[in-house]
Amino acid sequence: xxxxxxxxxxxxxxxxxxxxxxxxxxxxxxxxxxxxxxxxxxxxxxxxxxxxxxxxxxxxxxxxxxxxxxxxxxxxxxxxxxxxxxxxxxxxxxxxxxxxxxxxxxxxxxxxxxxxxxxxxxxxxxxxxxxxxxxxxxxxxxxxxxxxxxxxxxxxxxxxxxxxxxxxxxxxxxxxxxxxxxxxxxxxxxxxxxxxxxxxxxxxxxxxxxxxxxxxxxxxxxxxxxxxxxxxxxxxxxxxxxxxxxxxxxxxxxxxxxxxxxxxxxxxxxxxxxxxxxxxxxxxxxxxxxxxxxxxxxxxxxxxxxxxxxxxxxxxxxxxxxxxxxxx
Amino acid sequence: xxxxxxxxxxxxxxxxxxxxxxxxxxxxxxxxxxxxxxxxxxxxxxxxxxxxxxxxxxxxxxxxxxxxxxxxxxxxxxxxxxxxxxxxxxxxxxxxxxxxxxxxxxxxxxxxxxxxxxxxxxxxxxxxxxxxxxxxxxxxxxxxxxxxxxxxxxxxxxxxxxxxxxxxxxxxxxxxxxxxxxxxxxxxxxxxxxxxxxxxxxxxxxxxxxxxxxxxxxxxxxxxxxxxxxxxxxxxxxxxxxxxxxxxxxxxxxxxxxxxxxxxxxxxxxxxxxxxxxxxxxxxxxxxxxxxxxxxxxxxxxxxxxxxxxxxxxxxxxxxxxxxxxxx
Numbered sequence: 001x002x003x004x005x006x007x008x009x010x011x012x013x014x015x016x017x018x019x020x021x022x023x024x025x026x027x028x029x030x031x032x033x034x035x036x037x038x039x040x041x042x043x044x045x046x047x048x049x050x051x052x053x054x055x056x057x058x059x060x061x062x063x064x065x066x067x068x069x070x071x072x073x074x075x076x077x078x079x080x081x082x083x084x085x086x087x088x089x090x091x092x093x094x095x096x097x098x099x100x101x102x103x104x105x106x107x108x109x110x111x112x113x114x115x116x117x118x119x120x121x122x123x124x125x126x127x128x129x130x131x132x133x134x135x136x137x138x139x140x141x142x143x144x145x146x147x148x149x150x151x152x153x154x155x156x157x158x159x160x161x162x163x164x165x166x167x168x169x170x171x172x173x174x175x176x177x178x179x180x181x182x183x184x185x186x187x188x189x190x191x192x193x194x195x196x197x198x199x200x201x202x203x204x205x206x207x208x209x210x211x212x213x214x215x216x217x218x219x220x221x222x223x224x225x226x227x228x229x230x231x232x233x234x235x236x237x238x239x240x241x242x243x244x245x246x247x248x249x250x251x252x253x254x255x256x257x258x259x260x261x262x263x264x265x266x267x268x269x270x271x272x273x274x275x276x277x278x279x280x281x282x283x284x285x286x287x288x289x290x291x292x293x294x295x296x297x298x299x300x301x302x303x304x305x306x307x308x309x310x311x312x313x314x315x316x317x318x319x320x321x322x323x324x325x326x327x328x
Numbered sequence: 329x330x331x332x333x334x335x336x337x338x339x340x341x342x343x344x345x346x347x348x349x350x351x352x353x354x355x356x357x358x359x360x361x362x363x364x365x366x367x368x369x370x371x372x373x374x375x376x377x378x379x380x381x382x383x384x385x386x387x388x389x390x391x392x393x394x395x396x397x398x399x400x401x402x403x404x405x406x407x408x409x410x411x412x413x414x415x416x417x418x419x420x421x422x423x424x425x426x427x428x429x430x431x432x433x434x435x436x437x438x439x440x441x442x443x444x445x446x447x448x449x450x451x452x453x454x455x456x457x458x459x460x461x462x463x464x465x466x467x468x469x470x471x472x473x474x475x476x477x478x479x480x481x482x483x484x485x486x487x488x489x490x491x492x493x494x495x496x497x498x499x500x501x502x503x504x505x506x507x508x509x510x511x512x513x514x515x516x517x518x519x520x521x522x523x524x525x526x527x528x529x530x531x532x533x534x535x536x537x538x539x540x541x542x543x544x545x546x547x548x549x550x551x552x553x554x555x556x557x558x559x560x561x562x563x564x565x566x567x568x569x570x571x572x573x574x575x576x577x578x579x580x581x582x583x584x585x586x587x588x589x590x591x592x593x594x595x596x597x598x599x600x601x602x603x604x605x606x607x608x609x610x611x612x613x614x615x616x617x618x619x620x621x622x623x624x625x626x627x628x629x630x631x632x633x634x635x636x637x638x639x640x641x642x643x644x645x646x647x648x649x650x651x652x653x654x655x656x
Contacts, residue, residue, distance in 0.1 A: 091438075091496065110419075132572065144470045145488065148572055153492040157485045160473065164481040168419065244460065244476055 001026055002033040003235075004068055006059060006105060007079030009038035011184060012125070015228045016077060021048045026075065027236035035071055038080065060101035065108035072112065075121045075235045078105060083191040084129055084151035088287065091150060098154030106161055110170040119172060122162065123234045126175040126247055128220055130156040133290040141249060141299045148290040149192075159247040166246050174234045175247030179307070182221040183318035192287040196221065199257070200264055200315055203272035204327055212281035215258035218293040222252040222307040223317040230305055237303060251307040253314060254294035263311040267319075268327055329354055330361035331563075332396055334387060334433060335407030337366035339512060340453070343556045344405060349376045354403065355564035363399055366408065388429035393436035400440070403449045403563045406433060411519040412457055412479035416615065419478060426482030434489055438498040447500060450490065451562045454503040454575050456548055458484040461618040469577060469627045476618040477520075487575040494574050502562045503575030507635070510549040511646035520615040524549065527585070528592055528643055531600035532655055540609035543586035546621040550580040550635040551645040558633055565631060579635040581642060582622035591639040595647075596655050 003020060007013045013036075020031055036042040036054040044054055053071070057064040059080060068076075080101060087094025102124070112118040131139055132148030145156040159175045166173040183204075184197040195212055196219060202209035222230075230250050242248075255263070265273045297305075308314045319325060331348060335341045341364075348359055364370040364382040372382055381399070385392040387408060396404075408429060415422025430452070440446040459467055460476030473484040487503045494501040511532075512525040523540055524547060530537035550558075558578050570576070583591070593601045625633075636642045647653060 142472045145473050145484075146573060147488065147492070148495065150492055150496070153488050156473075156488050160475065160481050160484050160488075164475070164478055167476065168478070245474060 001029040001031050001075070002035070002071065002073045003031055003075045003077070004035040004037070004071070004073035005042075005077045005079065006037050006068065007077075007081065008036035008042035008054070009040050010079060011186065012181070012224065012227050012231075013038065013077075013079050014043060015224055016079070016231055017042075017045060019228050019232065021045045026232065033071075033073075035068060035073055037068055058097075058101070059105050060096050065104040066111070068105070069108040069112045069118075072118055073120055075123065076105070076109070077123045077231055077235070078102065079125050081125065082151070083189055084127075084149055084287065085192040085194070087151035087154065088149055088192070094150045094154060098151065099157055102158045103161060106165050106171065110165065113170045119170065121235055121239070122171040122173045123231055124158055124162050124173060124175045124247075125231070126155045126159050126177045127152065128177050128179055128249060128292050128295070130159065130177065131292050135292055137293060139249070139292050139295045141296060149287060163244060163246045167244060172239050173246050174239050174242065176230050176234050177247060177249040178227055178230070179220040179222040179250055179252035181224055181227050182314055183322070184224065185318070185322040192284050193219070195284070196257075196260070199260065199276050200318065203264060203275040204268055204315075204319065204323065206275070208275050208277060210279050211257065211276050212279055212284040213257060213288055214280075215261065216256060217288060218254060218256040219288070220252045220254055220292055220295055221311065221314055222250060223314050223321075225317050225321055226252075226307040233305055241303070248300040248303070248305070249295045249297050250300050250305055251297040252295065253308050253311050255311040260311055263315055267312060267315050329357040329359050329403065330363070330399065330401045331359055331403045331405070332363040332365070332399070332401035333370075333405045333407065334365050334396065335405075335409065336364035336370035336382070337368050338407060339514065340509070340552065340555050340559075341366065341407050342371065343552055344407070344559055345370070345373060347556050347560065349373045354560065361399075361401075363396060363401055365396055386425075386429070387433050388424050393432040394439070396433070397436040397440045397446075400446055401448055403451065404433070404437070405451045405559055405563070406430065407453050409453065410479070411517055412455075412477055412615065413520040413522070415479035415482065416477055416520070422478050422482060426479065427485055430486045431489060434493045434499065438493065441498045447498065449563055449567070450499040450501045451559055452486055452490050452501060452503045452575075453559070454483045454487050454505045455480065456505050456507055456577060456620050456623070458487065458505060459620050463620055465621060467577070467620050467623045469624055477615060491572060491574045495572060500567050501574050502567050502570065504558050504562050505575060505577040506555055506558070507548040507550040507578055507580030509552055509555050510642055511650070512552065513646070513650040520612050521547070523612070524585075524588070527604050528588065528646065531592060531603040532596055532643075532647065532651065534603070536603050536605060538607050539585065539604050540607055540612040541585060541616055542608075543589065544584060545616060546582060546584040547616070548580045548582055548620055548623055549639065549642055550578060551642050551649075553645050553649055554580075554635040561633055569631070576628040576631070576633070577623045577625050578628050578633055579625040580623070581636050581639050583639040588639055591643055595640060595643050
């Protein structure tokens with residue numbers, strides 16, 4: 001099996017690659033080839049015994065996506081995206097990558113399909129940012145696409161393309177609406193949701209963290225480990241039962257910022273909590289308060305997608321996967 | 329007031345222009361300038377006393393949309409589209425005009441906004457084809473975007489763009505989800521919905537008509553006169569109350585093909601009905617059976633949008649507007 005990962009240098013892309021390399025198989029088939037692309041050179045994986053190509057390219061530039069498709073991967077994970085905060089600040093860049101890049105990738109696949117009936121499985125990472133206020137407390141699977149950010153708009157447009165390209169037979173597509181990934185390891189990125197991770201990650205490492213929103217803000221979370229699990233599961237199941245509605249909201253944990261802080265307190269103590277400094281930020285609050293608080297996620301759950309069941313568990317996954325099991 | 333109509337040579341575009349020329353005003357303001365564009369040269373309107381520019385151009389070609397925006401119209405009616413049947417048969421042309429053309433127009437406006445804070449009212453003609461099966465008998469205003477055609481996908485993507493460009497302050501946008509327009513005058517076009525008009529228009533003119541679907545197919549209709557009324561009303565009301573959800577399903581008449589035929593019988597008699605020949609067409613049936621049957625249309629109704637209230641009325645409007653009040 002040949003797997004391509006578009007956006008392979010990002011946090012999720014690297015974790016997904018590591019897991020594929022470690023497993024050696026996907027859906028019971030041996031992985032013989034990996035094609036890794038990103039706007040920066042993706043890391044190499046010496047532990048992988050099959051053929052590996054890693055290259056830096058921008059899928060929104062003419063011809064670049066065709067290069068990926070020329071190798072006819074069986075599965076394409078499309079993770080490449082300009083994150084929410086950056087897509088809000090840089091309108092052209094957001095539409096360039098998130099809309100035009102996605103369309104260029106799908107178009108390259110369609111043109112290959114016209115040549116030789118190529119039809120890969122495409123796993124598209126969408127986001128719960130396709131939903132915006134007013135929202136019910138628990139959002140049903142068939143809720144209207146109502147984004148309130150350019151990022152959410154671009155992801156919703158990607159979902160629509162994915163469904164149409166699937167319906168036309170060019171791809172076998174599934175859209176995965178990721179919860180906010182928490183706790184993100186490493187440095188903060190430009191996502192407006194970054195603080196949800198920061199207020200856990202930094203105090204666990206003995207560092208100060210900034211909280212730009214009130215404790216009452218409730219949101220929908222899953223760990224990086226769960227995100228990788230969603231992607232692998234999406235590429236492993238029969239997609240026929242999805243019918244024409246190809247994007248699924250993933251399961252997660254609904255937690256308020258206050259509940260996040262309580263979970264931190266129970267695991268790392270008062271000293272960790274005291275490292276959180278409240279600094280209200282109107283731009284972040286305006287983006288985040290239109291965001292979802294909780295989902296039913298019944299379709300995904302019934303198809304076997306699994307996430308954590310408490311915020312304590314999300315913190316423990318971070319300590320296990322990123323801190324070698326020790327708080328430091 | 330300066331009004332631009334993109335798609336001014338089409339059936340709705342011509343009727344809209346005729347009405348604007350006849351009225352001389354929109355929302356109480358005198359119309360001093362009309363800019364009419366289409367892929368074919370739009371007709372001239374000698375009765376119009378203001379400045380009139382009519383030109384043939386393709387908005388999806390680089391720079392063409394900027395030419396329209398350079399004249400800074402106060403209101404832009406965006407009617408240009410590849411219809412459903414053609415967008416289904418010609419994938420590239422459909423995306424080229426319906427998605428890229430719409431985006432090019434909005435981008436041209438955004439770039440003008442960056443120059444001088446230009447922010448026109450944009451009336452975008454969407455379609456009830458943004459909704460696809462499984463559908464409830466009466467579709468609520470907040471139903472999920474679930475298109476089952478490339479045309480519906482492109483219109484849904486246009487709605488998302490319209491909302492985002494409005495939210496960012498580049499336009500003051502409203503999306504009008506038109507019912508199937510019935511009775512369309514003139515020759516059949518490539519819309520999959522064409523037969524809904526054909527089975528009325530042809531028999532009223534003493535001509536044979538082909539019916540490709542069963543009598544049980546139920547659908548949502550409004551007259552061309554109502555469509556023009558929706559567009560004028562959309563450009564006349566305060567759009568602030570729409571909030572972030574900028575596209576509205578228009579009111580209409582829910583009628584089955586059987587009910588359409590009964591209305592024809594009551595107005596034009598048995599001889600007219602006998603001109604309808606049943607010729608099942610699987611492609612048309614497959615497209616149409618995923619289509620909506622009826623809508624609540626509460627938001628639009630509460631904002632003052634009005635359509636016919638019976639299919640008899642729709643037929644009478646056709647006889648008045650297209651047949652000088654006489655059958656035959």
